Amino acid sequence: MLNEPATRRHYRQVADQIMAFVADQGLAPGERLPSERDMAEQFSLSRPSLREALIALEVEGHVEIRMGSGIYLSHQAPGESRPIEGGAPFEILQARCIIESAVAEEAARHVSAKLIEGLDRNLTEMAAALHDTPSAIRLDGAFHIAIAQGIGNSVLTHLMAASYEQRLSPFFERFSVHFEGPRTWRLALAEHGAIRDAIAEGDPSAAREAMRHHLTESQRRFSENFTPDPN
Known part of the structure; x- marks a missing residue:
């Protein structure tokens, strides 16, 4: 019900x-x-x-x-905290993988010089921000939103923007502290480049798979160990 x-x-x-x-x-x-x-x-x-x-x-x-x-x-006294709310990061990434793979596929069918110029500009700026996680996160979001904008559907654009806002929650931010840095941003940048190339070539199937690979790898990077296991 x-x-x-x-x-x-x-x-x-x-x-x-x-x-x-x-x-x-x-x-x-x-x-x-x-x-x-x-x-x-x-x-x-x-x-x-x-x-x-x-x-x-x-x-x-x-x-x-x-x-x-x-x-x-921790040494926190009882009652000092309030439970967080919001979507679970892995659940959000899974949903994005499903939706954005289709968005990238459609963007390859509507490719324009303006879209590719915007993606190229984004990739250049992100390459210069690999050691600046807040800037990298902002540029990462801009890249994904730009792809939706390239389709010319305002509903999809708003959906992508709303989805990416959850990336800025305290919950997701803590994942960033533990798992994101120059190495992971360099990998994400290369994956973005593959998505850009597939869209520029007007290849819907390749664009879909490149986006799926990128967001699947994003989930995997957040699954890497942060504590040692006993031998």
């Missing part, structure tokens, strides 16, 4: 499960939680599902993720 309360987001359910485990184990502030691999196995979760829950808890101040060290219970 449309008027029934929305189901709690999966990452929220997992986050609650983790905090219930913390309480059951009597873990004190500053103590280390089990490794990602151990928690994934114990709770029967995929790494992406666990990752979203852990980063949600970090944004809320319940845990501290120390890259290359582990996940630690």
Whole structure:
């Protein structure tokens, strides 16, 4: 039924499960939680599902993720945080992959000199911003929105812009802190170049697959380990 309360987001359910485990184990502030691999196995979760829950808890101040060290219970007093809201990053990226693959395909059917000039300008600016993540994020969004604009459909353009706004949420921003930098932006830039080339060649199939590859790889990069697993 449309008027029934929305189901709690999966990452929220997992986050609650983790905090219930913390309480059951009597873990004190500053103590280390089990490794990602151990928690994934114990709770029967995929790494992406666990990752979203852990980063949600970090944004809320319940845990501290120390890259290359582990996940630690924070010293935050009870009641100091408020649960975050909004879409889960992996869910957003999956939705974008489905929608934007079709958008890139259609853009290749409506290719114009103006669109390619705009994409080329964007690629040049992004190449100069690989060490500046806020600028890279802005230019990344501009690239994807420009492709939708090239079709000439205002609904699609607004949809792309609204989708990309979620990229600026505190939840997504924390993923950026952990996983984005010059290396990942260099990979994204190369993938953008492949999308640009397929659109410029007027090849709908290649444009669709280039966009699908790019957004699938974006999900994979956010799935890389941020803590060591025991041998």
